[in-house]
Amino acid sequence: MSAPADSAASAASPAFSVVICAYTEDRWEDILAAVSSVRAQSRPALETLLVVDHNEALRERLLKEYAQGEDREQGAGREHGAGREVRVLANAGPRGLSAGRNTGIAASRGEVVAFLDDDAVAERDWLRHFAEGYADPAVVAVGGRTVPVWASGRRPDWFPEEFDWVVGCTYRGLPPGRVRVRNVLGGNASFRREAFAAAGGFATGIGRDGDRRPLGGEETELCIRLSRARPGAVLLIDDRAVIHHRVPGPREHFAYFRTRTYAEGLSKALVARSVGAQKGLESERRYATRVLPAGVVRGLRDAVLARPGGAGRAGAIVAGVLSAAGGYVLGSVRARRSGVAFSPAPVGEGAHG
Template identity: 30%
Template sequence: MPLNQQSPIAVAELELDASGTAVGFRPAPGAGKPRPGDVYALVRVDGRPAATVLGRYEDGEDPARVLAALAAQRLLEGGALPTAAERLAAAEAPAPADTAPPRASVIVATRERPDSLARALDSLLAQDHPDHELIVVDNAPRTTATHDLVTRAYGRVRYVREDRPGLAAAHNAGVAAAGGEVLAFTDDDVIADPRWLTALATPFAADPGLGCVTGLILPARLSTPAQILLESHGGFAKGFAPRLYDPARPPADEPLFPFTAGSFGSGANMAFRASALRRAGGFDPATGTGTAARGGDDLYAFVAVLAAGHRLRYTPDALVWHHHRETWQDLENQAYGYGAGLTAYLTATMVRRPALLPALLARLPRGLAHARTMTAERGGGSDGGSHAGGVPGEHGTQHHPWPASLSRLERRGMLYGPVGYLKARLSQGASR
């Protein structure tokens, strides 16, 4: 089906037990009740995110049964559902001792979006983490809307104002105000799963060498062609397999490590050990949305912490639902910003961490080839009405062609990124 004729796709959650039997089906947080038609569902097994499936059910059919059949086959093939022998062994094994998550500070940077911020704060106040604080950083505000919302309706939330524009500057203001051992960051356009913060913070207690943890980001809605196209080409999801990135043991399947920072996670779902992030110098204030660099603040921080010798872990148990931008213009801005943010962060790394320059230059030829591949016009996968090619958010299974116009915008952004970063640094120097 052509993208401009694509009907909205409902977003839901499907709960399975360890045998693959459906025990629950509900709309995703913030999504409307699914209706007959296409449904994109997060599959949980015993409560834990395990996969996503895309299916279709007709009027009179049970969507849980339809999707469970698709999910069971998918999970068995991927090894996410245990065999009968594995279930028996797990039942007989002693339960592991619970690990208490460290004290955490959640930092949300925002600018003039009180409605979406309220939705995010409602989910963050429902977290099951036993010891955490919430900090909202109001970045270069034009009105008092954010201040009024936080101070009048959310007494448990601390309000911080940062007049210097830019996401990285706002994050640094949050870091300065935070008292947690773990600093967790998310955006004002997400809904956090109730276990999000616990899942994001607990790995730090088990691994003293861990400097950063990132988590799973899924779409809250797939209502417009732009949202569906973005998610069909990977979205923000990094899959359902936990992964550890260790600078002492570079991953063999990532020859550009650590400079392919986009594969580690995204700024809407990340946490740092406070001491590691502060020793690394925090976020580069000349990067990020709201600056001439257009992005790259999260990527810079990932590499800075890895360069200091800390490990980075990706865990799909830490889940947030992200409200993707809705219009084609939003998607064009996003494509350009991704390209600009990528090369802006690499420029920031060279400027602020010259010791990494030889490693970066050694990877440059392969990196340029990788960039050409990632920004190429991408075709649509087979879609015979049953979505046999995969699901939105699963990398490499695109259902809709990625237009050449967006590829060109990504590449133009990459050419602009270094200029944007230097402009941002000069602007900040002039301000000081």
């Protein structure tokens, strides 16, 4: 990647590449909406990269959607204009979100790489708020706030806000404002390019693989590695950088809640195996000992006051904790028996083709 002509201006206002990973045509309209939200930013992105996870039919369809002129012939999938360039890429690694993100990082050209879920739309000032965080050269990552958009039109009465991470959203217990954190949340996050040079990319083998494995934790593992590689690094969440994340109907049911919390336990076992339990579970201990007990008390109080769903929310918190704990125990045993270890994937300096 060529050095910017005015490095001071670049540091104050870095160029953003936005990576959106997609895997299924079932989300076609969501993918188009996600791209449109990036192209409508008040602070334009340099480019949007759509990384398709081993789905040639979807990749071809997206190439046709965004290809124009000579780019159509070359299969580069570009559409030009300020903040309007769209490139469609195939995941160059194994199936899964981590490898897809690494593909996007390697192909991107911006000083900062931002990630947006394929079933989410960003508010107009999303990138502007991210950029403000990077005015401090010590900041290497900035995340935002993710708001659920329930398919039914409203939050299920029984669904506790403390567990909104189950549906990929910001949960009760995270501090408000612009605050320093251990890790950002991957579906609404950004990193300086130098972060990947220092720590490597996302570790494959951790994280989601389409709908087949509702795992997570890949961004936590990366952020912990990054903080170790760069001890003075600052990671922030700015709750003004908002995206709206669609929650499909099946994910509003308790069966998915139970499956996802169990899978999170498995994921945390993998993260702890990779970076150690002390850092891998540092935030989770505070969450489990402070945020969740307060949530149970709140739910029981609502039940006493005859408010809808109070008992259900209290019960869901307890069930979620037990399910996650069960997944963590089993995942830890499996990891020890298999001797599995994860290495950060190397990422390139950028591909301009």
